[in-house]
Amino acid sequence: MYPGKTNRLLAYSIDRWQRGMRYTDALRQRAENMIACKRAGESPPERRAESVRGDFLRTG
Numbered sequence: 001m002y003p004g005k006t007n008r009l010l011a012y013s014i015d016r017w018q019r020g021m022r023y024t025d026a027l028r029q030r031a032e033n034m035i036a037c038k039r040a041g042e043s044p045p046e047r048r049a050e051s052v053r054g055d056f057l058r059t060g
Contacts, residue, residue: 036045
């Protein structure tokens with residue numbers, strides 16, 4: 001009926017699904033890193049966004 005709209009909807013659905021999978025994988029990797037640090041007796045690494053924001057506020 002509307003092949004252009006159908007293709008765009010399909011492309012959007014695939015993109016949304018892929019982004020969701022990447023987000024979930026990033027959370028899984030972060031959790032694995034935190035568990036590994038905890039088992040090794042180390043403190044977990046700081047989040048990059050917080051350290052960058054903190055540096056900006058201190059120098060800015």
